[in-house]
Amino acid sequence: MAATADVMDKIVALCKRRGFIFQSSEVYGGIGGFWDYGPLGVELKRNVKDAWWADMVRNAPLGPDNIEFQMVGVDCSIIMNPKVWEASGHVGGFSDPMQTCRQCKRHLRADQIADAVQKSEWHEELKRIWHEATPPNLDKLKSWARKRGSKLAPGLALVREPGVVIDALARALARAADPRQSAFDAVSNVLFSVTGRQSASDICPHCGGELTEPREFNLMFETFVGAMQDSSSKAYLRPETAQGIFANFKNVLDSTRVKLPLGIAQIGKAFRNEINPRNYTFRSREFEQYEIEFFCHPSEADMWYEFWRDVRHRWYVELGLRSDKLRLREHEPDELAHYARTCADVEYDFPFGLSELEGIANRTDFDLKAHISRSGKDLSYFDDQRKERFVPYVIEPSGGVDRSVLAFITEAYTVDENRASPELMKFHPRLAPTKAAVFPLVAKDGLPEIAEPIYRDIKKSYPCQYDAKQSIGRRYARMDEAGTPFCFTIDGQTKEDGTVTVRDRDDASQIRIDKSRCLEYLRDRLPI
RNA sequence: GCGGGUGUAGCUCAAUGGCUAGAGCAUCAGCCUUCCAAGCUGAAUGUUAGGGGUUCGAGUCCCCUCACCCGCUCCA
Numbered sequence: 001m002a003a004t005a006d007v008m009d010k011i012v013a014l015c016k017r018r019g020f021i022f023q024s025s026e027v028y029g030g031i032g033g034f035w036d037y038g039p040l041g042v043e044l045k046r047n048v049k050d051a052w053w054a055d056m057v058r059n060a061p062l063g064p065d066n067i068e069f070q071m072v073g074v075d076c077s078i079i080m081n082p083k084v085w086e087a088s089g090h091v092g093g094f095s096d097p098m099q100t101c102r103q104c105k106r107h108l109r110a111d112q113i114a115d116a117v118q119k120s121e122w123h124e125e126l127k128r129i130w131h132e133a134t135p136p137n138l139d140k141l142k143s144w145a146r147k148r149g150s151k152l153a154p155g156l157a158l159v160r161e162p163g164v165v166i167d168a169l170a171r172a173l174a175r176a177a178d179p180r181q182s183a184f185d186a187v188s189n190v191l192f193s194v195t196g197r198q199s200a201s202d203i204c205p206h207c208g209g210e211l212t213e214p215r216e217f218n219l220m221f222e223t224f225v226g227a228m229q230d231s232s233s234k235a236y237l238r239p240e241t242a243q244g245i246f247a248n249f250k251n252v253l254d255s256t257r258v259k260l261p262l263g264i265a266q267i268g269k270a271f272r273n274e275i276n277p278r279n280y281t282f283r284s285r286e287f288e289q290y291e292i293e294f295f296c297h298p299s300e301a302d303m304w305y306e307f308w309r310d311v312r313h314r315w316y317v318e319l320g321l322r323s324d325k326l327r328l329r330e331h332e333p334d335e336l337a338h339y340a341r342t343c344a345d346v347e348y349d350f351p352f353g354l355s356e357l358e359g360i361a362n363r364t365d366f367d368l369k370a371h372i373s374r375s376g377k378d379l380s381y382f383d384d385q386r387k388e389r390f391v392p393y394v395i396e397p398s399g400g401v402d403r404s405v406l407a408f409i410t411e412a413y414t415v416d417e418n419r420a421s422p423e424l425m426k427f428h429p430r431l432a433p434t435k436a437a438v439f440p441l442v443a444k445d446g447l448p449e450i451a452e453p454i455y456r457d458i459k460k461s462y463p464c465q466y467d468a469k470q471s472i473g474r475r476y477a478r479m480d481e482a483g484t485p486f487c488f489t490i491d492g493q494t495k496e497d498g499t500v501t502v503r504d505r506d507d508a509s510q511i512r513i514d515k516s517r518c519l520e521y522l523r524d525r526l527p528i
Numbered sequence: 529g530c531g532g533g534u535g536u537a538g539c540u541c542a543a544u545g546g547c548u549a550g551a552g553c554a555u556c557a558g559c560c561u562u563c564c565a566a567g568c569u570g571a572a573u574g575u576u577a578g579g580g581g582u583u584c585g586a587g588u589c590c591c592c593u594c595a596c597c598c599g600c601u602c603c604a
Binding site for chain 2: 017028029032278287355357358399401403422444474489503
C-alpha cells in the first residue's frame with residue numbers, strides 16, 4: 001500500500017511539474033474538489049473528448065447484425081428549470097441524511113441505522129439477556145455491561161454509566177403493571193441513553209454511542225436565477241448531463257427526421273457537492289461527463305444494453321487501457337439503482353483502488369415516464385414499422401471524462417530505471433498532447449535553419465514543439481515526460497544526405513527517414 | 529461534518545528560541561557540446577500558509593483562521 005501510494009504521488013508530481021493538472025486557485029491555498037488542466041492537460045483532455053465524439057457520434061459503430069443506427073449530439077445548459085430535478089428524483093432522492101456518532105465519530109446514513117443496530121452483536125446479546133428471565137435480570141445486564149459490553153459497545157449508555165441506566169430501568173419496570181409487557185423494544189431506549197430519549201435509529205450500530213441529529217446532505221449545488229435571491233428563484237447546477245437529453249428528446253425527434261433506435265450524446269460539465277472529494281481528480285465537485293442516452297423499443301433493450309456495454313469497454317482498451325487494470329463488471333441485482341434494470345461498470349484499478357470510469361445502465365422508461373408525468377407532455381414515440389406507440393427504453397453509457405483522463409495518465413505513467421530519464425508517459429498517439437518535436441542536434445552549423453521549416457510544416461497538422469536549447473538528452477527527457485511519441489532530430493548527416501532521425505518515445509530507438517517525409521511519417525501513425 | 533496529520537524556494541528537504549532563513553535538484557542565461565536529464569560559469573527565486581500572542585529576540589513556543597493529506601461516507 002505504501003508503494004502504491006508513492007506511485008500516485010509521483011504521478012501527481014509529474015502532472016504538476018509538466019503542466020497537466022494544477023490545483024484550482026492554488027495561489028489562495030486551493031479549494032477542495034476542484035482542479036485545473038494546464039497546457040498539456042487541456043490538450044490531453046480535449047483529445048479524449050474528441051476521440052469519444054468522433055467514435056461515438058460522428059462515426060458511430062454498427063449495431064448488432066450490422067444495423068446502422070442514428071446518433072446525434074446536443075449541448076444543453078447547465079442550469080435547467082428546477083422541476084427537471086424534481087421529476088428526475090434528484091431533489092428528493094439525491095440526498096442522504098447523515099448522522100455522526102458522538103462517541104466513535106463514524107458517519108452513517110440515517111436510513112440504514114435502525115437496521116444495522118438490529119443486526120449488531122451487542123444488540124442481539126442484550127435482547128437475549130432481557131428475555132431470559134421475567135422480570136429481566138438487571139444484575140446480569142450490569143455484569144454484561146462491564147465485560148462483553150465494554151468490548152462490543154463501548155459507547156453505549158449502559159456501558160458508560162451502568163449505575164444510572166440500571167436505576168432508570170428498575171424504575172421503568174416498577175411502573176409497569178405487568179413486567180412481561182415491558183417488551184424489550186419498548187424500554188430499550190432506556191438502555192441506549194441516560195436521557196432515555198434515544199431510539200434504535202439514533203444509536204451507533206458500531207459502538208452503541210449516541211448520534212447527532214440527521215443532517216441533510218443534498219449533493220446538488222444551489223444557485224439563484226436573477227438578482228433576487230429567494231426560494232422562487234432557486235435553481236441547481238446539473239448533477240448529470242443526462243436530464244438535458246431527456247428533456248430534449250421530443251425536440252430532437254421533431255427537428256431532425258431521426259428514427260429509433262436513436263442515440264443522443266452530450267459532453268459537458270456536471271456538479272456534485274461531494275461530502276468529501278478525494279483521490280486527486282477522481283472525485284471532484286466539478287467534473288465533465290460524456291453520456292449517451294440510447295432510445296429503443298423495450299423488447300430490444302437487452303440487446304442494445306449488451307451492445308453498448310461491449311462497445312464502451314472496447315473503446316477504453318483501444319485507446320490504451322490494455323493492462324488487466326481495466327475491468328468490466330456486471331452489477332449484482334441488489335446493487336442496482338432504483339431506475340436501472342441492469343448495469344455494468346467499466347472499472348480501472350488505480351493506485352488508490354478499483355474505481356468506476358463509466359456505468360452502462362438499462363434505465364428502462366423511468367426517466368421519460370417521470371418527465372411525462374411531471375410535465376404533462378407526451379414524450380412517447382410512434383413506430384411506423386411496428387404501427388405501435390410506446391415510451392422508449394433507454395440504455396445509458398455514462399462516463400467521467402476526468403476519470404478517464406486520470407486512468408489514461410495512470411496507465412501511461414511508466415518508470416524504466418534503465419533509461420537516463422526513468423519517467424515517461426506512454427500515451428496512445430491519438431491521445432498524446434503533443435504529437436512530435438523537432439530538434440536541431442546542436443544550435444549551430446546551419447542545423448536550426450534546416451529544422452525550423454520542418455517544424456513549421458508539421459505544426460500546421462499536429463501539435464508540435466521546437467527546441468534547440470540544452471543537451472539532446474535533456475530535450476528527449478522532457479518529451480518523454482510530456483508523452484510526445486516522436487522526435488525528429490536534424491544532425492550533421494542531414495546536410496549530406498537529407499535524412500533526419502526519428503526517435504521513438506517508448507523504446508528510444510532511432511531510424512533515419514528523408515526530411516521531406518516527416519509529416520507523412522506522422523500521418524501513417526496517427527488516426528484522422 | 530468529526531478525528532488524526534501536514535504546511536519553509538517550482539520540487540525534495542535543512543536551520544539548539546539568537547547574525548541577512550540555507551542546500552541539492554529543476555528553471556533561466558552564456559560558454560562548451562554531433563544523440564539520451566553530460567560539463568563549466570553565472571542568475572533568479574521566500575510576506576517560513578494567514579493572523580494574533582508570549583519573548584530583549586519566533587521558521588522554532590501558545591491561540592485562532594485557512595488549505596491540503598489520511599480515515600468514516602461517496603459511485604461519473
